Structures are given as C-alpha cells and as structure tokens.
Amino acid sequence: MIQENKSSRSQSAVMEKVVPKLFLICAIISIFTTIGIVFTLLTETFTFFNRISIVEFFTNTRWFPFAADKHADFGIIALIMGTLTVTAIAMVVAIPIGLAAAIYLSEYASAKTRKVIKPILEVLAGIPTIVYGFFALTFVTPLLDKIIPGGISIFNALSPGIVVGIMIIPMIASLSEDAMNAVPNSMREGALALGATRFEVAMKVVLPAALSGVIASFVLGISRAIGETMIVTIAGGSRPTADINLTESIQTMTAYIVQVSQGDTGYGTTIYYSIYAVGMTLFVFTLIMNLLAQFISRKFREEY
Structure with a gap:
C-alpha cells in the first residue's frame, strides 16, 4: 500500500x-x-x-468593384448600410422575444417546465445557418410577399433580418436568464412581502438588478447579427446600396466577402484585396461590440 x-x-x-x-x-x-x-x-x-483612397473608401456611397478600373467604386458605406439594416431588423425581432422568454423562464416557469423549454429553445442555436438561409428564402420571403401590399423582391432585407433575429433569440434569452437567476431571491421575497405582484417584481426589481447582463446579451446579439454570413448571402441578395429599402435586394459585408471568395477573382487584383479591407472593417465592428459588452458588464454589474 x-x-x-x-x-x-x-x-x-x-x-x-x-x-x-x-x-x-x-x-x-x-x-x-x-x-x-x-x-x-x-x-x-x-x-x-x-x-484606393481611404477617404473614398469611407465616404463614397457607391460600391461597384466589378466595373472597369476607371469606373469602379469602393464606397463601403453601401455595405455598412446593408449590414446595419439587417442587424436592426434582427434586434427588433430578437430583443422583445428573447427578453420575454428570459423573464418567463426566470420568474414564472417551474423547474420542470424550465428543463423542458430551455433545451428546446437552445436547439435554435444548433441549427446550421445555411438552413436558416434557405428557410428565409423559401418560406419567409413568400409569406411576406403575400402580407406586404405591393409584394416584395425575392431577395430583400426584411426576410434575412427576421430570420437572423430568430437565430439569436436563444443567445439573448439564455444570457439574460443567467443574469436574472444571479439576482438573490431575498430581493424577490422582500418585494413580494411589500405587496408587489410577480410582474412588478420581474420588471421593477429583477430586471433592473440584472440590467448589466441583459444589456451585454443585447450587445453580443448585435455582434452576432453583424457577423452573420450565410443567411444574408442566400436571402439578402447582392445589390449593395446605401438606400434603406426593406423590400429590395441588399448586400452586407459578409455577403460580399462570400461573393468574391468563390474563386472568380484573380489573386493580387484590387477586388481581391478589397476582401481584406471589408474584413478588417467587419473585424473592427465586432471588436467594438464585444468591448462594449465587457464595459457594460463591468460598469453596471451589481454584486450581492
């Protein structure tokens, strides 16, 4: 031994x-x-x-890199506007639904119900994004075409925006619920003892106490929506424009990178190097979002 x-x-x-x-x-x-x-x-x-002039890159509103050399335009504002349009639509869908799901799971659902609903909700996060893309193109777009007066283009901003929002609901719901679960039960019990209803406890006690984690989940959701590739590539189209028209084709930064990366562009050309310029811009966007999420979490974190 x-x-x-x-x-x-x-x-x-x-x-x-x-x-x-x-x-x-x-x-x-x-x-x-x-x-x-x-x-x-x-x-x-x-x-x-x-x-290409960096001033033209960030101020020109036209993005036509495949035109002849003298007529080519490299104004990334068109791609940025497409990206932000899809992101804004996605957050309009994801924030209310994700936050409502988090409040229900944290404050209303029983332990047994939570064990059933939360895994089902998180299944959405495991679906490949290319499946979401075809879902947006073949189901959501025809449905919107019947609902919207005047119809909608087969490639548009609204359909991928909605589906991207559906995709990031589990992220917002899960992170927000974790932040709410971190709030001590003594705060809930104290509010209930003072005569508050469960809804008032959830909205006026728990949600403000978990605000840092909730806002951080929103910011991370925005970062995820900005970096989404396959959904906007399949359902958004490839027409970069600085105009905001939800029913017409758009192009995001990630969709452009996919378009050029398909192999038709020669190595060493200006269009080839434009991939990296767009990728660097996208990297800066997502980096800022992640740093902002960390700052919010540290700045407004409640310690109990």
Whole structure:
C-alpha cells in the first residue's frame, strides 16, 4: 500500500507539472493565432489602401468593384448600410422575444417546465445557418410577399433580418436568464412581502438588478447579427446600396466577402484585396461590440 501511495503521488506530481504547461501552450497558440489573423488583415488592407483612397473608401456611397478600373467604386458605406439594416431588423425581432422568454423562464416557469423549454429553445442555436438561409428564402420571403401590399423582391432585407433575429433569440434569452437567476431571491421575497405582484417584481426589481447582463446579451446579439454570413448571402441578395429599402435586394459585408471568395477573382487584383479591407472593417465592428459588452458588464454589474 505504501508503494502504491508513493507511485500515485509521483504520478500526481508529474501531472501537476505537465498539465499547467499544456494549458499554457494552448493559451499561447490562441494568442498567436489571433495575432496572425490581425497581422494578415492589416497587411492586405494596407495593400488595398495603396491602390484606393481611404477617404473614398469611407465616404463614397457607391460600391461597384466589378466595373472597369476607371469606373469602379469602393464606397463601403453601401455595405455598412446593408449590414446595419439587417442587424436592426434582427434586434427588433430578437430583443422583445428573447427578453420575454428570459423573464418567463426566470420568474414564472417551474423547474420542470424550465428543463423542458430551455433545451428546446437552445436547439435554435444548433441549427446550421445555411438552413436558416434557405428557410428565409423559401418560406419567409413568400409569406411576406403575400402580407406586404405591393409584394416584395425575392431577395430583400426584411426576410434575412427576421430570420437572423430568430437565430439569436436563444443567445439573448439564455444570457439574460443567467443574469436574472444571479439576482438573490431575498430581493424577490422582500418585494413580494411589500405587496408587489410577480410582474412588478420581474420588471421593477429583477430586471433592473440584472440590467448589466441583459444589456451585454443585447450587445453580443448585435455582434452576432453583424457577423452573420450565410443567411444574408442566400436571402439578402447582392445589390449593395446605401438606400434603406426593406423590400429590395441588399448586400452586407459578409455577403460580399462570400461573393468574391468563390474563386472568380484573380489573386493580387484590387477586388481581391478589397476582401481584406471589408474584413478588417467587419473585424473592427465586432471588436467594438464585444468591448462594449465587457464595459457594460463591468460598469453596471451589481454584486450581492
């Protein structure tokens, strides 16, 4: 027994020395991967801006990169407007439904009901986005065409916006519910003891107390909607425009990257390098959203 104890202790000592080093290597790999991605984006983006004025890139409202060289326009505002339009529609759909689902699961549902509903809700997060894209194109768009007076284009901003909103409902609902569950029950019991109804407790006590986590879930949802690719590629179309028309075709930043990455563009051309410029812009957008979510969580976090 003494020999076995010594052997197990020596094995534990080896594991205690080896495992932390393995974890450190994994962390270093992650860091260098991020650095490599950013370095690649910056290098190719600078090459693009050596050919196209950065002022034109951020001020021109026309995006026609496939025209002849003298007539090509690289104004990313058109792609940004398409991206923000889809994102705005998605958040109009996702925030009310996701927040309502979170309040129900946290404040009204029994433990048994929560165990059934929450996994079903989170199944939405596991559906491939390309399935969502065809769902938007083949089901949501024909349905909207019957509802909207005057009809709707087969490729439009409204349909993918709605479906992107449906896709991010589980993210908002799950994160918001976790924030609400972190609120101590003593606050609920105190409000109920003072005569508040369950709805008043949920809206005036629990929700304000969990506000930092709820807002952070909104910001992360926006970041997810901005970076969505397949849904807007399939159902949104490929007509970049700075005009806001929900029933007509649009193009987002991610959809443009997919379009150019299909292999028809020659290596080293201006259109090729434009992928990296658009990708860098998208990276900055999502980075700002994630930093904003972290700032909100730290700034308004309630500690109990």
